[in-house]
Amino acid sequence: MEHTDLLIDWSRAQFALTALYHWLFVPLTLGLTFIVAIMETIYVRTGDIWWKKTTKFWMGLLAINFAIGLATGIIMEFEFGTNWSNYAWIVGDIFGAPLAIEGLMAFFMESTFFAVMFFGWDKVSKKMHLTSTWLVAIGSNLSALWILIANGWMQHPVGMHFNPDTARNEMENFWEVFFNPNGVSKFLHTVSSGYVLASLFVIAISAWYLLKNRNILFAKRSIIVASSFGLITSLFLLTSGDESAFQVAQEQPMKLAAMEGLYIGEERAGIVAMGLLNTEKVLGDENDVFHFKFEIPNALSFLGYHSLDAFVPGIHDLVYGNKEHHIISVSQKMQKGKKAVEALKHYKTYKKEGNSKKAIEALKVFEANQAYMGYGYLNKPEDAVPNVALTFYSFHTMVGLGTWFLLLFILTLYFSMNNQIAQKKWLLYAGLFTLPMGYIAQEAGWIVAEAGRQPWAIQDLLPVGMAASNVASTSVMITFWLFAVLFTGLLIAEIKIMLKQIKIGPEGAHEHV
Amino acid sequence: MFDSISLYSLEVYWWLLVSILGALFVFMTFVQGGQTLLNTLAKTEDEKDLIINVLGRKWELSFSALVMFGGALFAAFPLFYAVSFGGAYYVWMAILFCFIIQAVAYEYRKKPDNVYGQIFYEKLLFINGSLGIFLIGVALGTLYTGGYFIVDEMHLSHWTKQSYGLEALLVPFNVAFGLMLFFISRITASLYFYNHLCHRKIEKRVLQTLKHNTLAFLPLFLYVAITMLLQDGYTYDPITKVVTIESMKILHNFTVYPILFTILIIGVGLVLYGIYLALQKQNKKAFWVAGIGFVVTVTLLLFILGINHTVFYPSLANMQSSLTIENSSGSHYTLVVMSIVSLLIPIVLGYIFFVWRSMDKTQMTIEEIKSDPHHY
Numbered sequence: 013m014e015h016t017d018l019l020i021d022w023s024r025a026q027f028a029l030t031a032l033y034h035w036l037f038v039p040l041t042l043g044l045t046f047i048v049a050i051m052e053t054i055y056v057r058t059g060d061i062w063w064k065k066t067t068k069f070w071m072g073l074l075a076i077n078f079a080i081g082l083a084t085g086i087i088m089e090f091e092f093g094t095n096w097s098n099y100a101w102i103v104g105d106i107f108g109a110p111l112a113i114e115g116l117m118a119f120f121m122e123s124t125f126f127a128v129m130f131f132g133w134d135k136v137s138k139k140m141h142l143t144s145t146w147l148v149a150i151g152s153n154l155s156a157l158w159i160l161i162a163n164g165w166m167q168h169p170v171g172m173h174f175n176p177d178t179a180r181n182e183m184e185n186f187w188e189v190f191f192n193p194n195g196v197s198k199f200l201h202t203v204s205s206g207y208v209l210a211s212l213f214v215i216a217i218s219a220w221y222l223l224k225n226r227n228i229l230f231a232k233r234s235i236i237v238a239s240s241f242g243l244i245t246s247l248f249l250l251t252s253g254d255e256s257a258f259q260v261a262q263e264q265p266m267k268l269a270a271m272e273g274l275y276i277g278e279e280r281a282g283i284v285a286m287g288l289l290n291t292e293k294v295l296g297d298e299n300d301v302f303h304f305k306f307e308i309p310n311a312l313s314f315l316g317y318h319s320l321d322a323f324v325p326g327i328h329d330l331v332y333g334n335k336e337h338h339i340i341s342v343s344q345k346m347q348k349g350k351k352a353v354e355a356l357k358h359y360k361t362y363k364k365e366g367n368s369k370k371a372i373e374a375l376k377v378f379e380a381n382q383a384y385m386g387y388g389y390l391n392k393p394e395d396a397v398p399n400v401a402l403t404f405y406s407f408h409t410m411v412g413l414g415t416w417f418l419l420l421f422i423l424t425l426y427f428s429m430n431n432q433i434a435q436k437k438w439l440l441y442a443g444l445f446t447l448p449m450g451y452i453a454q455e456a457g458w459i460v461a462e463a464g465r466q467p468w469a470i471q472d473l474l475p476v477g478m479a480a481s482n483v484a485s486t487s488v489m490i491t492f493w494l495f496a497v498l499f500t501g502l503l504i505a506e507i508k509i510m511l512k513q514i515k516i517g518p519e520g521a522h523e524h525v
Numbered sequence: 526m527f528d529s530i531s532l533y534s535l536e537v538y539w540w541l542l543v544s545i546l547g548a549l550f551v552f553m554t555f556v557q558g559g560q561t562l563l564n565t566l567a568k569t570e571d572e573k574d575l576i577i578n579v580l581g582r583k584w585e586l587s588f589s590a591l592v593m594f595g596g597a598l599f600a601a602f603p604l605f606y607a608v609s610f611g612g613a614y615y616v617w618m619a620i621l622f623c624f625i626i627q628a629v630a631y632e633y634r635k636k637p638d639n640v641y642g643q644i645f646y647e648k649l650l651f652i653n654g655s656l657g658i659f660l661i662g663v664a665l666g667t668l669y670t671g672g673y674f675i676v677d678e679m680h681l682s683h684w685t686k687q688s689y690g691l692e693a694l695l696v697p698f699n700v701a702f703g704l705m706l707f708f709i710s711r712i713t714a715s716l717y718f719y720n721h722l723c724h725r726k727i728e729k730r731v732l733q734t735l736k737h738n739t740l741a742f743l744p745l746f747l748y749v750a751i752t753m754l755l756q757d758g759y760t761y762d763p764i765t766k767v768v769t770i771e772s773m774k775i776l777h778n779f780t781v782y783p784i785l786f787t788i789l790i791i792g793v794g795l796v797l798y799g800i801y802l803a804l805q806k807q808n809k810k811a812f813w814v815a816g817i818g819f820v821v822t823v824t825l826l827l828f829i830l831g832i833n834h835t836v837f838y839p840s841l842a843n844m845q846s847s848l849t850i851e852n853s854s855g856s857h858y859t860l861v862v863m864s865i866v867s868l869l870i871p872i873v874l875g876y877i878f879f880v881w882r883s884m885d886k887t888q889m890t891i892e893e894i895k896s897d898p899h900h901y
Contacts, residue, residue, distance in 0.1 A: 087621050089595055107599075109597070112601075116870065125880065132884055179679040224880070364678070479613035
């Protein structure tokens with residue numbers, strides 16, 4: 013099925029819009045649910061009513077964020093049908109399962125115990141309330157687990173085979189899908205990034221109180237909890253990030269090359285710590301890739317292959333092939349892919365006509381070329397290259413900011429432990445202004461993951477052009493703008509409500525305990 | 526355990542589960558029905574808060590039920606997911622719109638600095654409860670009346686009408702189905718309020734709305750039920766898979782499975798008995814009686830479409846493209862996996878029941894709302 017470029021662009025834009033908006037809210041929920049669970053645990057263990065007040069304040073902010081996260085999340089599930097209906101058939105047999113399991117295992121847990129967490133303070137026992145708070149945290153993280161298993165599968169499809177009779181991929185090993193290394197590292201990296209963001213959120217608000225010289229004890233204690241949580245989870249984020257990069261190198265070398273702006277592959281490849289891409293650069297020309305760059309030698313080889321001397325293929329190698337390193341070119345893959353697509357069509361025709369001999373022959377041709385079937389839908393080899401600048405800058409923004417967050421947590425924890433945090437105005441301002449950077453890092457991470465693997469909806473198997481629904485591009489354009497206006501309107505309300513609640517402060521929550 | 530079960534049996538099992546989930550969602554739409562009754566039942570600000578808060582304890586469950594319904598359809602019948610969602614694009618997008626606005630409305634309605642004001646969020650709740658539920662009803666109605674789609678030899682689908690699903694609004698049966706769902710949601714909402722609220726004036730008004738909405742519901746239900754039973758349906762040959770038209774297909778299915786017809790009658794009976802209990806006996810348990818009745822009835826009305834070689838989503842553009850549980854399902858392996866996962870359903874229902882009971886031990890009052898700083 014041929015789709016117009018316009019339809020594909022609008023379908024992608026709508027999904028990107030939904031995903032980016034959704035991700036403005038989810039990481040905070042992932043982390044803040046745990047932070048309030050920790051605070052409530054302290055309350056239940058010590059019986060100190062002060063911790064109950066503090067828990068309630070953060071819970072109030074969580075509720076504002078939670079609602080809009082749900083609102084944007086529901087669309088994503090249904091968009092796999094509305095905007096990616098070919099995808100829904102071609103891989104739905106595998107992809108649908110984690111989504112359904114997410115609904116059953118996670119959403120009901122979250123929604124059931126959410127009501128207890130917010131409205132059950134005087135209706136259930138202390139212990140049941142605490143259990144409910146933990147179950148909301150576990151539920152929201154379970155939800156992330158299943159959706160990231162699904163996403164990990166898109167990046168590295170495993171545990172399935174292609175059934176030519178149904179013309180789709182079918183699951184053959186659930187555990188391979190579940191324990192897909194890409195999904196596991198993606199889950200760990202993503203949820204830990206949520207914990208880091210929630211820690212930044214608590215620190216920023218607490219820092220603002222300290223700068224305003226109000227709620228001193230509340231702010232100081234909150235900073236200690238958030239800095240400790242943030243420091244531990246940042247280290248975890250770093251480790252899981254390393255594992256993620258390793259996975260990318262193995263399964264998505266084109267993405268890794270784009271992340272580093274590496275056009276010509278090299279041994280002992282370095283990581284660009286900082287660099288400015290040359291916008292004139294086109295694949296295959298002689299222009300320099302960078303105007304300038306600072307590089308850490310051997311680091312990319314080590315990151316990608318855990319060896320300082322390893323060869324890291326560049327975009328040029330991956331597109332045009334590299335005999336020395338046994339990399340076949342995209343055009344060769346396209347030839348095989350087109351053979352597979354044609355053979356599948358013939359197989360279906362012969363089957364329909366009842367010509368089983370010819371059908372078997374066609375099937376053999378299909379099976380011999382099936383591994384590259386996805387490439388059969390590409391128009392030219394260069395289509396296999398993602399947007400290098402977008403991937404490169406997003407990746408470096410994410411890594412740079414992640415490093416700064418780690419440093420921030422060390423500093424806030426150190427000065428909190430020495431009880432000097434309230435005097436360190438520069439650090440408080442840094443804590444305050446780091447919060448938006450936390451959101452930028454979150455979004456940048458997803459841009460690397462998703463834009464970096466273009467043109468694939470399913471890596472090497474199904475390009476986005478083949479995955480989209482057969483609807484008119486104007487229809488998608490209309491819904492895109494409707495969503496854009498609605499989400500933006502809701503975001504404005506969310507931010508204003510959140511800021512107001514922060515201004516009111518924990519006293520508001522404390523009055524009614 | 527499930528491995529040895531045939532693919533067809535698994536398809537029937539999953540169609541039953543999808544039908545139950547759909548019915549549970551319809552039951553949970555009392556939240557939406559309640560939203561549309563806000564201004565009818567509440568005359569003061571305190572009363573409004575009471576209504577919103579008693580619904581607010583349950584809105585996430587209704588949201589989850591919808592998501593679960595969608596997820597189960599995706600996993601078990603991916604071709605339906607692709608054909609209907611990708612084809613009837615505008616209808617599903619409008620439904621999604623109506624649900625996005627619900628999620629935030631409860632939380633933001635009374636918050637200071639909410640930008641658009643309280644009334645705006647109450648209007649969002651009304652749109653969700655009215656248009657959202659009506660459109661879901663229209664979409665469900667198309668399972669009986671069909672859609673304009675073609676499925677090609679690669680199982681990829683195309684919609685043949687540029688109105689992408691909106692044409693379903695021109696079919697009287699679909700419209701009646703949508704309106705019927707709307708009134709069901711208002712009936713269950715009235716019964717829910719009657720069961721969950723302690724407020725004399727509202728209780729009195731609730732009985733009035735229950736009466737009015739039942740009067741609106743009954744003729745619609747009769748029209749839908751009679752049309753459904755007597756209209757031409759679509760059947761397929763189990764061997765050749767060729768789809769043909771069969772007159773009174775649904776009625777035929779019920780005569781083949783009289784036990785299902787008996788259960789359907791019991792379901793309808795429970796609905797009517799529940800309404801009678803509330804109106805005539807002022808019995809607060811009526812919510813559960815009618816609620817179970819609605820779940821049973823809707824389950825049966827959906828389930829009957831998937832058995833006895835019936836087409837559950839007819840194609841009006843090319844009859845042979847019509848969807849059946851056999852040609853639209855997941856693979857045997859996936860259905861086995863999902864069936865094992867389905868064993869969790871009783872656990873989930875169990876904790877929902879436990880929490881519901883713990884949280885709703887007593888009826889909600891205005892005083893309770895006022896004493897809770899985290900109320901909506």
